[in-house]
Amino acid sequence: MGPVVSSVAEELDTVDFYYVDVDKSSDLAQEFGVQSIPTLVLIKDGEEVERSIGFMSEEPVKEFALS
Numbered sequence: 001m002g003p004v005v006s007s008v009a010e011e012l013d014t015v016d017f018y019y020v021d022v023d024k025s026s027d028l029a030q031e032f033g034v035q036s037i038p039t040l041v042l043i044k045d046g047e048e049v050e051r052s053i054g055f056m057s058e059e060p061v062k063e064f065a066l067s
Helices: 002-011 026-031 058-066
Strands: 039-044 047-053
Touching: 002 058, 039 058, 047 058
Parallel strands: none
Antiparallel strands: 039 047
């Protein structure tokens, strides 16, 4: 899913995307309750507002990021 998110990140300059390696940052994965990979977590104003689990193509990722 990395290439899809990277492509969307290049198109959207109003959204910041961060990649977390859950093997190297298990504490962060646990803090956000990540149990499946891939997981996208949308955070606005420091609060989780939406979550998506599983693969998505570019258009759904754009819609998710802009929701």
